[in-house]
Amino acid sequence: MRIRRLRLNRDYADSLDGLAHRATSIGIAPKTAGLGQRVRWRLDREAGTARLENPPERLRHYVVPVKPMLGGLAVAPGFGLGAPPTGDTGRWGGNMDFNRIVEGATVYLPVHQPGAMLYLGDGHALQGDGETTQWALETSLDVEFSVQVLPGRALAAPRVEDDTHISTIGQASSLDEAARAATAAMIQWLEQDYGLDVSEASLVLGTVAEFRVVTLAGRNAAIALSLDKARLAGLTRDDRGTGLKPPSR
Amino acid sequence: MRIRRLRLNRDYADSLDGLAHRATSIGIAPKTAGLGQRVRWRLDREAGTARLENPPERLRHYVVPVKPMLGGLAVAPGFGLGAPPTGDTGRWGGNMDFNRIVEGATVYLPVHQPGAMLYLGDGHALQGDGETTQWALETSLDVEFSVQVLPGRALAAPRVEDDTHISTIGQASSLDEAARAATAAMIQWLEQDYGLDVSEASLVLGTVAEFRVVTLAGRNAAIALSLDKARLAGLTRDDRGTGLKPPSR
Amino acid sequence: MRIRRLRLNRDYADSLDGLAHRATSIGIAPKTAGLGQRVRWRLDREAGTARLENPPERLRHYVVPVKPMLGGLAVAPGFGLGAPPTGDTGRWGGNMDFNRIVEGATVYLPVHQPGAMLYLGDGHALQGDGETTQWALETSLDVEFSVQVLPGRALAAPRVEDDTHISTIGQASSLDEAARAATAAMIQWLEQDYGLDVSEASLVLGTVAEFRVVTLAGRNAAIALSLDKARLAGLTRDDRGTGLKPPSR
Amino acid sequence: MRIRRLRLNRDYADSLDGLAHRATSIGIAPKTAGLGQRVRWRLDREAGTARLENPPERLRHYVVPVKPMLGGLAVAPGFGLGAPPTGDTGRWGGNMDFNRIVEGATVYLPVHQPGAMLYLGDGHALQGDGETTQWALETSLDVEFSVQVLPGRALAAPRVEDDTHISTIGQASSLDEAARAATAAMIQWLEQDYGLDVSEASLVLGTVAEFRVVTLAGRNAAIALSLDKARLAGLTRDDRGTGLKPPSR
Numbered sequence: 001m002r003i004r005r006l007r008l009n010r011d012y013a014d015s016l017d018g019l020a021h022r023a024t025s026i027g028i029a030p031k032t033a034g035l036g037q038r039v040r041w042r043l044d045r046e047a048g049t050a051r052l053e054n055p056p057e058r059l060r061h062y063v064v065p066v067k068p069m070l071g072g073l074a075v076a077p078g079f080g081l082g083a084p085p086t087g088d089t090g091r092w093g094g095n096m097d098f099n100r101i102v103e104g105a106t107v108y109l110p111v112h113q114p115g116a117m118l119y120l121g122d123g124h125a126l127q128g129d130g131e132t133t134q135w136a137l138e139t140s141l142d143v144e145f146s147v148q149v150l151p152g153r154a155l156a157a158p159r160v161e162d163d164t165h166i167s168t169i170g171q172a173s174s175l176d177e178a179a180r181a182a183t184a185a186m187i188q189w190l191e192q193d194y195g196l197d198v199s200e201a202s203l204v205l206g207t208v209a210e211f212r213v214v215t216l217a218g219r220n221a222a223i224a225l226s227l228d229k230a231r232l233a234g235l236t237r238d239d240r241g242t243g244l245k246p247p248s249r
Numbered sequence: 250m251r252i253r254r255l256r257l258n259r260d261y262a263d264s265l266d267g268l269a270h271r272a273t274s275i276g277i278a279p280k281t282a283g284l285g286q287r288v289r290w291r292l293d294r295e296a297g298t299a300r301l302e303n304p305p306e307r308l309r310h311y312v313v314p315v316k317p318m319l320g321g322l323a324v325a326p327g328f329g330l331g332a333p334p335t336g337d338t339g340r341w342g343g344n345m346d347f348n349r350i351v352e353g354a355t356v357y358l359p360v361h362q363p364g365a366m367l368y369l370g371d372g373h374a375l376q377g378d379g380e381t382t383q384w385a386l387e388t389s390l391d392v393e394f395s396v397q398v399l400p401g402r403a404l405a406a407p408r409v410e411d412d413t414h415i416s417t418i419g420q421a422s423s424l425d426e427a428a429r430a431a432t433a434a435m436i437q438w439l440e441q442d443y444g445l446d447v448s449e450a451s452l453v454l455g456t457v458a459e460f461r462v463v464t465l466a467g468r469n470a471a472i473a474l475s476l477d478k479a480r481l482a483g484l485t486r487d488d489r490g491t492g493l494k495p496p497s498r
Numbered sequence: 499m500r501i502r503r504l505r506l507n508r509d510y511a512d513s514l515d516g517l518a519h520r521a522t523s524i525g526i527a528p529k530t531a532g533l534g535q536r537v538r539w540r541l542d543r544e545a546g547t548a549r550l551e552n553p554p555e556r557l558r559h560y561v562v563p564v565k566p567m568l569g570g571l572a573v574a575p576g577f578g579l580g581a582p583p584t585g586d587t588g589r590w591g592g593n594m595d596f597n598r599i600v601e602g603a604t605v606y607l608p609v610h611q612p613g614a615m616l617y618l619g620d621g622h623a624l625q626g627d628g629e630t631t632q633w634a635l636e637t638s639l640d641v642e643f644s645v646q647v648l649p650g651r652a653l654a655a656p657r658v659e660d661d662t663h664i665s666t667i668g669q670a671s672s673l674d675e676a677a678r679a680a681t682a683a684m685i686q687w688l689e690q691d692y693g694l695d696v697s698e699a700s701l702v703l704g705t706v707a708e709f710r711v712v713t714l715a716g717r718n719a720a721i722a723l724s725l726d727k728a729r730l731a732g733l734t735r736d737d738r739g740t741g742l743k744p745p746s747r
Numbered sequence: 748m749r750i751r752r753l754r755l756n757r758d759y760a761d762s763l764d765g766l767a768h769r770a771t772s773i774g775i776a777p778k779t780a781g782l783g784q785r786v787r788w789r790l791d792r793e794a795g796t797a798r799l800e801n802p803p804e805r806l807r808h809y810v811v812p813v814k815p816m817l818g819g820l821a822v823a824p825g826f827g828l829g830a831p832p833t834g835d836t837g838r839w840g841g842n843m844d845f846n847r848i849v850e851g852a853t854v855y856l857p858v859h860q861p862g863a864m865l866y867l868g869d870g871h872a873l874q875g876d877g878e879t880t881q882w883a884l885e886t887s888l889d890v891e892f893s894v895q896v897l898p899g900r901a902l903a904a905p906r907v908e909d910d911t912h913i914s915t916i917g918q919a920s921s922l923d924e925a926a927r928a929a930t931a932a933m934i935q936w937l938e939q940d941y942g943l944d945v946s947e948a949s950l951v952l953g954t955v956a957e958f959r960v961v962t963l964a965g966r967n968a969a970i971a972l973s974l975d976k977a978r979l980a981g982l983t984r985d986d987r988g989t990g991l992k993p994p995s996r
Contacts, residue, residue, distance in 0.1 A: 025432065029776040059445075133451055156276075198281060206265075517949055533945065702806075703877075704764075
C-alpha cells in the first residue's frame with residue numbers, strides 16, 4: 001500500500017503527558033504519579049508546526065515541526081487468530097505506530113485472507129520514537145492511497161519503503177525479541193530482492209544497520225531495522241522478489 | 250571528554266560475518282551455522298570508504314563510507330565492583346560501541362574514583378547500529394582528546410553530545426531495561442540543564458525522541474535516546490547543570 | 499471459585515512433542531525441525547496414570563501419574579478490552595495453564611463486569627510446569643464447582659489457594675515482568691489478609707517464596723509465587739481481606 | 748562435587764528487608780523507599796529454626812525451619828573471560844544461589860582449566876526462591892565435600908542432583924533466556940544419560956518439568972529445571988554419559 005497523500009485536516013491534536021509502562025524505570029516510577037493527563041496541542045497547518053495550547057512556562061517556546069503519520073494499518077490475520085483488537089499488532093500489521101509511515105511511504109503486508117480486508121487509521125500529527133506518551137499527537141488526517149497485490153512473495157514481517165530507506169518491523173513481546181524479528185525479516189528481504197545469503201546479508205547489516213525503537217506503547221514492543229538505500233546502491237536489486245541466486249562460496 | 254580528532258591510520262580493518270546472539274532469532278539460527286568467520290576490509294583513507302578485500306560476487310560493488318568511532322571509553326567504576334573486564338559496560342562507560350562517539354563528540358561520564366582513571370580504545374572504522382556482526386570494522390585510530398572535570402553533577406548514565414544531538418545511553422541486561430534506563434537518564438538531563446519536570450520532559454520525549462539500538466554484541470544490551478538540539482532551541486539551557494527551577498504547575 | 503470435583507472422563511489425551519517458542523534456545527532450535535507432531539496418550543483412570551499409546555522404544559516404560567487440572571478459567575475483563583480470545587490471559591484469568599488449579603483448589607478472580615461472566619475449560623490430564631509442549635495432555639473432564647462473591651476486595655492478579663499453599667499468578671509479556679507482577683500481587687495479599695507492610699512481607703518472601711514457571715506456551719508468560727501455609731502459621735490471617743493495621747515501625 | 752555435610756556453626760544470620768531489582772514492579776517501587784535495611788535473625792541450631800531477633804509485632808511468631816545451602820560454588824571459567832567477580836555466574840557455576848545445593852546434593856560443573864580451581868562459599872541458613880531480599884540469611888557453615896573428576900562429558904550448564912531430583916540451572920541476562928538455557932541443558936542431560944532424542948525428551952518435560960526461579964538477586968537471572976527421579980524410573984539411565992543410542996523413529 002502506497003500512501004500518496006497524508007495531510008492534517010484540523011487545527012489541534014490531543015496527547016498525554018507521562019511515560020508508557022515500557023518507558024518507565026523503577027527509579028522514575030515514583031515521579032510519574034498523577035501523570036497521564038490529556039494535553040492539547042495547536043497545529044499550525046501553514047507553518048507545519050505544533051505547540052502546546054496551554055504550555056507551562058518552560059515550554060512556552062517549544063515549537064516542533066509536525067510529521068503526519070498513520071499509526072494503524074493492517075490486513076486480516078491468518079486463520080485461528082480471530083478478530084484482533086485494533087490496538088494490537090502482528091505480522092499482518094495493526095497499530096504499528098511507526099513514524100516512517102508517512103506521505104510517500106509504501107507499506108508491504110502479507111495477505112492472509114481473501115480480499116486482504118485492509119483497514120487503516122490512528123492519525124498522528126507527530127510522534128517521537130516509541131510513542132512514549134502512550135498517545136502521540138492524535139488527530140484526524142486526509143488520506144489518499146493506492147493498493148497493489150504482489151503475488152507469490154513471503155513476508156516474515158511488515159516492510160516499509162520510503163525515498164531513502166527500506167525498513168522491516170519486528171514486533172514481539174519484548175524489544176529483545178523484536179530486534180531479532182526485525183533482523184530476520186531484513187535478512188529475508190535481502191535474500192529475496194538482493195540475492196544475498198545470510199553471510200552476505202550479515203556484512204551489510206554489520207556496516208549500515210539502523211535500529212530504531214518503533215513503539216513502547218503497545219502490547220507488543222517493536223523495533224525497525226532500516227537500511228539507507230544509498231548504501232545499497234552497489235547491490236543488484238530485483239524487486240520481483242524471486243530471489244536471485246547467490247554465488248557459491 | 251571531547252574527541253578532537255579521530256582518524257584512520259591503517260589501510261584495513263577486520264570484522265566477522267554472522268549475527269551476535271542478541272540479533273539471532275530462533276528461525277534464523279539454523280542458517281547461521283559456520284558463520285563467525287573473519288573478514289578483511291580494505292580502507293581507502295583518501296576516499297573515506299571501505300570495501301571487502303575478497304568480496305563474494307554479490308558484494309563486489311558494495312562500498313560504504315567509513316565513520317571512525319571509539320567503541321571503548323571508560324573511567325574506573327564505583328567501590329565494590331572490582332576491575333571490570335574491558336569488554337563490559339556500566340554507568341562508568343566501558344565497551345559501549347555507540348556509533349555516535351566520533352570526532353567532535355563530547356562524552357560525559359560520572360567520576361567514581363580519585364583521578365577518574367580514564368581509558369579508551371576499540372577503534373572502529375565503521376559500525377552499524379547494534380554491532381550485529383560481533384566485531385565492527387576493527388582497526389587502529391589516531392586519537393586526540395581533551396578532558397575537563399565538571400564538579401557537582403550527578404549522571405545516571407553516560408551522555409554524549411555532538412553538533413546535532415544530545416544522547417543518553419541506557420545499558421542493561423535487556424533492551425527493554427536499557428530503553429527504560431536511557432529514558433530516565435534523559436529525563437534527568439532535561440531536568441538538570443533545561444529545568445523541566447517529569448511531565449514537561451515527557452512531552453518533549455513524546456514528540457522528538459529518537460531511540461537507537463547501541464549494541465547487541467555485549468553482555469549488556471544498550472539503547473541510546475537522542476534529541477535533536479534544533480528541536481530544543483525554544484528551551485533555555487543552563488549547562489552548569491544546577492537544575493533551573495521548574496515552574497509550579 | 500472452588501473446584502469441588504475434577505475427574506477424567508475419557509481414556510485418552512492428546513499432546514504434541516516439541517518445545518514452545520519460549521522454551522526453545524537458539525542452540526536447540528535446529529534440532530526441533532519437524533517436531534510439533536500430535537501424540538496420543540492412554541489414560542488409565544483406575545490407576546490414575548498416563549502412558550504413550552505408541553511409545554518409542556526408550557519411552558516404553560514411561561508411565562506418569564495424572565493430575566487433572568483446568569487450563570482455562572476466567573471472568574469478563576474490564577472496560578475497553580473487548581472480548582479477549584480464549585487463549586489469552588490477564589488479571590481476569592484466562593488460559594492460565596497453572597497446574598495447581600486442581601480438584602480442591604480455590605481460584606480468586608477480580609470481577610469487572612455485572613454477572614462476572616465466568617467461563618472455564620481446557621482440561622488437562624497432566625501438565626508439567628510451563629506447558630513446554632504447547633499442548634498439555636489435552637482431554638475432557640467432569641467438573642463440579644461452586645462460586646462465591648467476595649465484595650470489596652481489590653485483586654492485582656489471580657490468586658489460587660489449595661490445602662498447602664497460597665499462590666499469586668503474575669502474567670506479563672516476559673517471565674521477568676511476570677515475576678515482578680507475582681511478587682507485587684503476593685505483597686498485596688499479605689497486606690490485605692495478614693496485615694503485613696512491604697518490609698514485613700519482604701522478609702516472608704525472602705525466606706519461603708516458591709517461584710514456579712506457570713506457562714511458556716501462551717502469548718503472556720506467567721510465573722506463580724506460592725507460599726506454604728504451614729510456614730505462615732505464626733501470622734494472623736483475616737480472610738475478610740480488610741487489611742489489618744500493621745504496627746507502626 | 749558432593750556436599751557430604753553442611754551445618755550451621757553460629758547462632759545468627761544477617762539478611763536485608765526489601766526487594767531485589769528483578770523482584771520490584773513499577774507499581775510496588777514507590778513503597779520500597781528506605782528498605783534494604785539489615786535484619787538479624789536468631790538461629791536455633793537444636794530446633795533447626797530461624798526467627799527475627801527484633802521482630803515487628805506482626806512477625807513475632809514467624810518461625811521458619813532452616814535449610815542450610817551453599818550460595819557460591821564454582822570452577823575457573825574458560826579462556827578469555829578473565830577472573831570473574833565472585834558474585835557473578837556462568838557455565839562454570841559461581842554465585843548461583845540455588846536453594847537445592849544442600850547437604851547430600853551433588854553439583855556437576857564443566858572443568859575449563861587445569862586443576863579446575865574449585866572454590867565455594869556464601870553460606871545461607873535459609874533462602875526463598877529468587878533470593879528476593881538480595882541477601883538470604885547469610886551465615887557461616889561447616890562444609891565437608893568430596894570431589895570427583897568425570898572425564899569426557901560436555902555440560903552446557905551446571906547440574907545438581909539430590910535424592911529426589913535432577914536439576915539443570917539456566918543462567919542468563921533474563922529469566923526468559925534462563926528458562927531456555929535450563930531447558931536445553933536438561934535435554935542434553937536426557938540425551939547423554941537416558942539416550943533420549945529431542946522429541947522424546949520434550950515429552951518428558953511436557954509432563955513432569957518443574958521450573959523454579961533460582962535467583963533474582965544477581966547480574967544474571969537463573970531458572971532451574973528439575974525432574975523428579977521417581978517419574979523417570981521407567982527410563983534406562985547410563986550415568987557414564989556416553990549417550991545411549993536412541994531408537995530410530
